[in-house]
Amino acid sequence: MNLKLTYNPQPATRQLQFAITGSKSETNRLLLLQALYPNLSLENTSNSDDSEVMSKALQNEQPSTHNPQLVDVHHAGTAMRFLTAFFAIQEGKEVILTGSTRMKERPIKILVEALQQLGAEISYEEQAGFPPLSIKGKKLTRSKVSLPANVSSQYISALLLIAPKLENGLELTLEGEITSVPYIKMTLALLNEIGVETSFVDNIISVHSQFTIHNSQFTIESDWSSASYWYSIMALSEIGTEITLSSYKPNSLQGDSALVEIYSAFGVETIFENNSILLRKTHNPKLTTHNLQLNNCPDIAQTIAVTCFGLGLPCHLTGLHTLKIKETDRLEALKAELTKLGAHVTVTDESLTLSQSENINPNISIKTYQDHRMAMAFAPLALKVPIVIEEAEVVSKSYPTFWTDLKSAGFLVAEQ
Ligand SMILES: O=C(O)C1=C[C@@H](OP(=O)(O)O)[C@@H](O)[C@H](O)C1
Numbered sequence: 471m472n473l474k475l476t477y478n479p480q481p482a483t484r485q486l487q488f489a490i491t492g493s494k495s496e497t498n499r500l501l502l503l504q505a506l507y508p509n510l511s512l513e514n515t516s517n518s519d520d521s522e523v524m525s526k527a528l529q530n531e532q533p534s535t536h537n538p539q540l541v542d543v544h545h546a547g548t549a550m551r552f553l554t555a556f557f558a559i560q561e562g563k564e565v566i567l568t569g570s571t572r573m574k575e576r577p578i579k580i581l582v583e584a585l586q587q588l589g590a591e592i593s594y595e596e597q598a599g600f601p602p603l604s605i606k607g608k609k610l611t612r613s614k615v616s617l618p619a620n621v622s623s624q625y626i627s628a629l630l631l632i633a634p635k636l637e638n639g640l641e642l643t644l645e646g647e648i649t650s651v652p653y654i655k656m657t658l659a660l661l662n663e664i665g666v667e668t669s670f671v672d673n674i675i676s677v678h679s680q681f682t683i684h685n686s687q688f689t690i691e692s693d694w695s696s697a698s699y700w701y702s703i704m705a706l707s708e709i710g711t712e713i714t715l716s717s718y719k720p721n722s723l724q725g726d727s728a729l730v731e732i733y734s735a736f737g738v739e740t741i742f743e744n745n746s747i748l749l750r751k752t753h754n755p756k757l758t759t760h761n762l763q764l765n766n767c768p769d770i771a772q773t774i775a776v777t778c779f780g781l782g783l784p785c786h787l788t789g790l791h792t793l794k795i796k797e798t799d800r801l802e803a804l805k806a807e808l809t810k811l812g813a814h815v816t817v818t819d820e821s822l823t824l825s826q827s828e829n830i831n832p833n834i835s836i837k838t839y840q841d842h843r844m845a846m847a848f849a850p851l852a853l854k855v856p857i858v859i860e861e862a863e864v865v866s867k868s869y870p871t872f873w874t875d876l877k878s879a880g881f882l883v884a885e886q
């Protein structure tokens with residue numbers, strides 16, 4: 471489904487307000503913890519496809535006589551990585567864990583080797599180092615392992631999530647530069663919330679074993695990565711435009727809440743009130759090069775690059791080495807699509823540089839490369855020029871109601 475987006479400014483008749491569902495990162499961690507500790511109950515879980523597949527994989531557990539069970543996580547990176555660790559400790563159970571064609575190109579060797587060092591029985595079904603995996607669940611008896619930390623934090627989170635169920639807990643030594651650190655801290659914070667003791671000093675993380683927990687209820691904060699598209703819409707809107715998003719709090723576990731500070735430089739003010747954020751366009755940003763290090767919040771890189779282009783601002787974004795192994799090679803995808811719109815962009819393996827531009831080519835058809843964030847990051851440009859988003863249904867990976875929310879905000883969204 472290709473969607474043509476245009477924007478026809480109407481006088482504001484009411485305050486725009488959207489309830490975004492829970493963080494998919496927090497949801498997928500807590501769903502796994504709920505499978506390990508059934509007396510954990512969750513509110514405001516994510517309605518994303520990635521959380522649906524996670525939930526289904528954990529619920530559809532068949533008795534061990536149906537071995538091996540096929541579990542398909544489609545495009546969900548967190549589900550693939552977290553479930554690899556989960557199934558590795560399900561004694562007597564065998565699964566083949568697989569995903570989409572792209573998932574079979576996303577590396578998993580670092581996690582598999584770490585689990586194997588702890589005693590897990592995992593082998594590759596097709597290409598060594600990549601899904602699908604054959605996993606024979608067993609009791610893991612070892613408790614210390616080292617692994618490279620500069621490729622994906624999801625490998626580390628996966629190990630941490632099963633750690634309290636290991637006989638002697640876990641001590642992880644992280645090698646090299648640690649990437650996407652807030653996601654690791656989110657995992658530790660959620661473990662702490664349910665009563666698991668952890669420590670993270672220098673490059674060593676320790677998790678104590680904890681076989682049961684008290685009844686515990688957790689309300690998940692809404693997804694900041696999804697909020698990023700509204701930040702971009704505000705940045706590209708007229709001064710005075712406002713929108714309210716719920717439910718958010720100032721002390722978030724999500725690294726993407728860095729949006730508050732980043733978008734203040736693009737003229738968007740954030741006010742926290744009653745469990746919500748009010749976003750207001752207050753001024754037009756200064757014409758300077760925006761230098762941002764995004765190692766801590768890789769998922770908002772596409773949003774920021776497109777915002778800068780829409781505002782005609784030059785930018786230099788760094789810390790983007792993980793973007794090449796996500797839903798697509800996001801650096802190449804950004805370069806190709808921004809260039810079609812008239813941008814001057816260069817990329818390296820870890821950075822993107824955008825020159826100042828004055829025009830945006832209208833009626834360009836944006837390829838989305840099976841990447842939800844390509845579709846949602848480019849949509850706000852409809853405030854400036856008509857634009858077509860190809861295979862627009864990809865948004866359901868993280869934000870299934872994105873197009874209906876956009877319509878409610880006054881965008882014209884027509885199937886082509
Ligand atoms: O742990 C998580 O929930 C995530 C970690 C990040 O991945 P990397 O650590 O691979 O950068 C992020 O990009 C992804 O969307 C979600």
Ligand SMILES: C=C(OP(=O)(O)O)C(=O)O
Pocket residue numbers: 545546547548549769796797843868
């Ligand atoms: C990278 C992402 O997800 P995952 O790695 O979990 O597929 C994302 O949602 O932007």
